[in-house]
Amino acid sequence: MKVQRACKHCNYITEEETCPLCGNPTSEEWQGYVIIIDHTKSEIAKRMGINVNGKFALRVR
Numbered sequence: 001m002k003v004q005r006a007c008k009h010c011n012y013i014t015e016e017e018t019c020p021l022c023g024n025p026t027s028e029e030w031q032g033y034v035i036i037i038d039h040t041k042s043e044i045a046k047r048m049g050i051n052v053n054g055k056f057a058l059r060v061r
């Protein structure tokens with residue numbers, strides 16, 4: 001299994017070293033995550049400023 005990484009800018013979780021959403025570097029040092037299924041209805045997505053569906057880290061170092 002590949003290492004999951006999280007974007008330092010938008011918290012998107014990916015296996016890539018650069019974020020496919022915003023192009024910023026990703027980090028292996030992250031904790032916790034939320035899965036956004038429908039960002040238009042998600043309070044968490046609204047609070048975190050997320051406007052796509054996917055998996056997002058709660059804390060990225």
Ligand SMILES: [Zn+2]
Nearest residue numbers: 007010019022
């Ligand atoms: Zn990003």
